[in-house]
Amino acid sequence: MAKYRAAIVILTKNAMPGLRNVMSKVLAQQTPWNYEVIVIDSGSSDGTTAYLRELNAVRLIEIPPEDFGHGRTRNLGVHVADADFVAFLTHDAEPVNTDWLADLVAVAEQDERIAGVFGRHIAYDSASPFTKNDLHQHFEGFLRHPLIVSRDLDTARYETDQGWRQLLHFYSDNNSLLRKSVWQILPYPDVEFAEDQLWARSIIEAGYLKAYAPNATVYHSHDYSFLDQLRRAFDESRNFKKYFGYRLSPHPLKALESMAKLALQAFRQNLDSRFGTVTIKDRVERAAQRVALVAGHCLGANHEKLPVFLSTRLSLDSRLFRA
Known part of the structure; x- marks a missing residue:
């Protein structure tokens, strides 16, 4: 039996100074059960690891940069987590409130067949109006569909409609949670891109459910050059x-x-x-x-x-x- 109901795994590299706000929100989560926080750093040189070592509630794992892989490193995080559920954040995704983790777990607990849950992203206040609009429209779109989806919703459409398949396997490890017992059967693929959506496709095609948690919200946005x-x-x-x-x-x-x-x-x-x-x-x-x-x-x-x-x-x- 797992020691914790949930663990939070965060991957970092040169994450300062924004990581301070992220960790403050992570460590302030309000839950009716205990949770652990694991950070895996892959060669930061900006003071990230020195800051993390000061946080007694954080379990820091350091790996060489050459050992990093989007799927591989997340698999390491799940493997070492002594928890039923494992939530993921990137180092620039800041939970909006102190109920973020509890909301993710509550959605997953609705059905033991739910293998993964993803939450909403909203833009930081500093983001451009267009970025704010894009994120709002993207995540509002999921509300037009059932919050819990599976291949069985429309098996024929899954085979023929690329857009429907994309909807069913959309998943973002900037803000997500998986059931570890399913991960033990279907771990992340060791790939250089889209490990989250490839994993979501694997659980959908294996017959599991995927859920959207609109109240489990993080600030996460980029205004790219x-x-x-x-x-x-x-x-x-x-x-x-x-x-x-x-x-x-x-x-x-x-x-x-x-x-x-x-x-x-x-x-x-x-x-x-x-x-x-x-x-x-x-x-x-x-x-x-x-x-x-x-x-x-x-x-x-x-x-x-x-x-x-x-x-x-x-x-x-x-x-x-x-x-």
Whole structure:
């Protein structure tokens, strides 16, 4: 029998200074049972590990950078956790309130067939209005479907509808929780990208359930520069093609058309006032990000046609695994 009802596993690398807020919220979680906090650091050089060693309630595991893997390192976290459920956060995802962990566990406890739960993301206050709107719209979309899903909801549609399959295997380890007994049967794949969605697909196809916990919310957002957006979109497209067979914006001429349309939309789109005042600077940055997104997707979908040196320079994943 596990010692704890739940454990929280956080992966860090050069996470300061934002990690202080994350850990403050993590250690303040209110639960009717005890939980443990495990942090796995892969070679920080900015004071992250020194700070973590000061936290008596945190179990710190340090690994060399070359041993890091998105699936491999999370498997290590689950393996060492003495808990029924294991929640994951990234070092830049801050729980909004002190009920975050209890909410995740409460959703998982609704049915013993629920293998994984993911929670909502909202943007930090400092994020652009467009980023705030994007995250709001994305997670609001899950409320239009059952909060607990499985392949059995519509088996025929699962076989024929790519969009439906994407919905069923959407999962984000920025804010998630898994049932360890299922993980012991279906651990994370040792891959360089999308370990969370690949794992979700494996549990769905094995007949388990996946749940959404809209009240288990974290602050997590990024306003990417043109180059960072291009590189992230490149990795996303290249790896979605590799692991899922999805081709994102594969045709250059159609991609150019989409770039023009999305750039124009950035200057015309009106947002809800709750997301803040939209400035000209916001619109210019949004247009650049949309162009970079489609360009990165197109390059990633056609990566095998690119020189190896160019693919390597475009990939953020390649830089991470060389670090």
